[in-house]
Amino acid sequence: MTDTPRRPLRVLLCGAVLQNFFDLPSTEIGKVWQATGQLLRGIRDLPGVTILGTIDDDETMVGTSPTGWPWTFYILADMPDRDTVVAACNLLRTIEIDGYRLWRYMRFEARIGRELVIPEL
Template sequence: MTTEKQRLRVLFCGAVLQNFFDLPAGDIGKVWAATGEMLKGIRDLPGVEILGTIDDDQTMVGTSPTGWPWTFYILAEVPDRETAVAACNLFRTIEVGEYRLWKYMRVEARIGRELVIPA
């Protein structure tokens, strides 16, 4: 009998920080480019399947408070906890000029399993 490792569901919750809003208009594009790199980086991690996304930017203006509500959400299925950690690490490693993306955004990953709804 083989036991297949159960994939995990991860809700990546992202918040835009005040440092982003304090940037001169000419520097905002660099952060958006880094954000695109981060999003593609999560999507392209081995075994990741993006199940859905939500961007709350039209109804949330300004910074996200500490904790809920967040600015954006990515629901993904990942093979293991290490993959979720690697996704969060993108905020630490992607460069925006002399800084890292985490100067402008923060992330929290909620890890669980699929909630199966009975038939």
């Protein structure tokens, strides 16, 4: 009996910008953008992660995201396992800006599923 390779998890990472970001003086906003870039590169560079697409809703949604949907931005990715999904979310706990963690300025939620395959007729 041969081992069947595990299919990757299809993951939708949902990010919401919080009021603390909007309360920053304009001179401090760049630090949060740099940290957000670090977050995005950190997710992309996790072993086995394939980014399938992103959506940024910042042009048509101004201000903070409500609790839950809609979110400010989305990342659709294939990830090898749940531990990798947790590692992606954990980046908000480890990336710091002037002594604060990134989660002060945004929140994150991961939806884990599988690829929806459209059958051929």
